Amino acid sequence: MNDLANIPNAAPDGERPPRQRKPDWIRVRAPVSKEYNETRKLMRELNLNTVCEEAACPNIGECWSKKHATVMILGDVCTRACAFCNVKTGMPRAVDPMEPENTAVAAAKMGLEHIVVTSVDRDDLPDGGAGQFVKVIEALRRNTPNTTIEILTPDFRGKMRAAVEAICEAGPDVYNHNLETVPRLYPTIRPGARYYASLRLLEEVKAHNPLIFTKSGIMLGLGEERLEVHQVMDDMRSAEVDFITMGQYLQPTPKHAKVEEFVTPKAFDAYGSIARAKGFLQVASSPLTRSSYHAGDDFAVMRAAREEKLAKEAMRPRKQDRLKV
Numbered sequence: 001m002n003d004l005a006n007i008p009n010a011a012p013d014g015e016r017p018p019r020q021r022k023p024d025w026i027r028v029r030a031p032v033s034k035e036y037n038e039t040r041k042l043m044r045e046l047n048l049n050t051v052c053e054e055a056a057c058p059n060i061g062e063c064w065s066k067k068h069a070t071v072m073i074l075g076d077v078c079t080r081a082c083a084f085c086n087v088k089t090g091m092p093r094a095v096d097p098m099e100p101e102n103t104a105v106a107a108a109k110m111g112l113e114h115i116v117v118t119s120v121d122r123d124d125l126p127d128g129g130a131g132q133f134v135k136v137i138e139a140l141r142r143n144t145p146n147t148t149i150e151i152l153t154p155d156f157r158g159k160m161r162a163a164v165e166a167i168c169e170a171g172p173d174v175y176n177h178n179l180e181t182v183p184r185l186y187p188t189i190r191p192g193a194r195y196y197a198s199l200r201l202l203e204e205v206k207a208h209n210p211l212i213f214t215k216s217g218i219m220l221g222l223g224e225e226r227l228e229v230h231q232v233m234d235d236m237r238s239a240e241v242d243f244i245t246m247g248q249y250l251q252p253t254p255k256h257a258k259v260e261e262f263v264t265p266k267a268f269d270a271y272g273s274i275a276r277a278k279g280f281l282q283v284a285s286s287p288l289t290r291s292s293y294h295a296g297d298d299f300a301v302m303r304a305a306r307e308e309k310l311a312k313e314a315m316r317p318r319k320q321d322r323l324k325v
């Protein structure tokens with residue numbers, strides 16, 4: 001099997017520090033299939049960016065071969081410079097007015113039952129880019145009404161409430177916003193963001209429309225402690241987050257934050273069990289878990305779990321009925 005993880009990491013001239021060797025459990029297929037090439041061609045033709053490529057996601061070979069891709073709207077240049085992220089930082093270009101329709105065309109051509117749409121941070125725009133998310137959701141509803149929609153948004157710093165309200169009104173099925181790491185590591189890993197502001201965003205989605213599923217994720221291996229991860233889970237549950245994702249942080253280039261630890265698959269399983277015990281409707285926890293990895297299948301499981309929970313609640317006798325007996 002080809003293995004991206006085993007491509008030599010050291011620069012030939014020896015000037016840059018070598019990247020850490022990845023353990024055997026982080027093995028991924030090289031992107032070589034016919035479907036991978038077709039997905040790539042379609043994205044180019046429609047002038048769409050994907051986070052799969054821009055973030056150098058290790059799952060791209062698998063996902064694109066199954067024609068799953070996460071569209072990244074609002075350009076490929078981000079106004080923030082997070083220490084974990086491979087997306088370019090700088091002054092972004094003007095918003096592409098064709099992006100909403102092209103995203104819908106991509107969903108139709110790929111026959112997507114579920115689509116994930118994310119974006120770069122656009123602190124330069126008055127609405128932070130919320131309007132473009134709304135247009136994309138509307139275009140998808142018009143063109144592929146059976147496709148369920150998951151959005152993964154930035155924190156809309158300074159304009160969160162209006163942005164969340166507008167997006168919730170457009171009615172995505174899943175609203176994802178990642179906390180990314182534990183609060184102690186924010187100043188070094190996510191310096192442009194605030195942990196409690198991100199939590200508030202997730203609360204705001206539920207307050208606006210409790211039927212929208214909320215989802216959030218963290219990367220492990222950045223130096224966080226086990227109890228800090230448990231605390232993040234509790235914080236997410238307090239904000240009524242339905243779905244938690246936990247995956248191994250991988251250093252995209254030697255300039256990015258170092259991997260402090262390769263968390264073992266067993267430890268990921270243990271975190272997963274704890275998260276389930278804390279009441280999340282859905283949990284994804286493994287070294288290669290990413291926000292959008294298997295998102296469609298996980299959405300179906302989460303929706304079924306909610307229906308089951310509601311059915312059980314409906315069966316339970318209400319307190320006043322019990323008192324009558």
Ligand code: SF4
Nearest residue numbers: 052057060063292293
């Ligand atoms: S996990 Fe998400 S970002 Fe990575 S390749 Fe799959 S769809 Fe793209």
